[in-house]
Amino acid sequence: MSWSERHFGQTNSQENNNPSPQAVEEQMNPGLTGEYDLALREKAAAHQPPSPPEYMGLEGEYDEQGLAKRVVKALDQEPSFDDIESLHITQKGSTIVLEGSAPSEAILTKVKEVAAKVDGTEAVDATQVTVAA
Numbered sequence: 001m002s003w004s005e006r007h008f009g010q011t012n013s014q015e016n017n018n019p020s021p022q023a024v025e026e027q028m029n030p031g032l033t034g035e036y037d038l039a040l041r042e043k044a045a046a047h048q049p050p051s052p053p054e055y056m057g058l059e060g061e062y063d064e065q066g067l068a069k070r071v072v073k074a075l076d077q078e079p080s081f082d083d084i085e086s087l088h089i090t091q092k093g094s095t096i097v098l099e100g101s102a103p104s105e106a107i108l109t110k111v112k113e114v115a116a117k118v119d120g121t122e123a124v125d126a127t128q129v130t131v132a133a
Helices: 003-008 021-027 038-045 066-076 105-117
Strands: 087-092 095-102 123-131
Touching: 066 087, 066 095, 066 105, 095 105, 105 123
Parallel strands: 095 123
Antiparallel strands: 087 095
């Protein structure tokens, strides 16, 4: 019995580690913008099986919060968002969920646009955000 089987109930069979090419391809849509992050996709492809876009970590590894982390990284690169501490970002599958409050509708719109451009984002949910008056 391997370590994986003892700890996680996983086997190392070829069948479980190599899904059909069609199954992998179906998971690899680029999300809302239709643009792939080719460098990250290349890193993810080195893993078998490759991580679906919403679960690609910062270095292409599997990460359940990979999409949210990449959205946060994209927002960190926007200097106009430095002062926003009241907005929280999580993910549910390929949907980015924004929670909290935004200083203005214009800033919330920009945050949603940045989130939508991250490879793997299929939706941005801002229903839990209040906009300061």
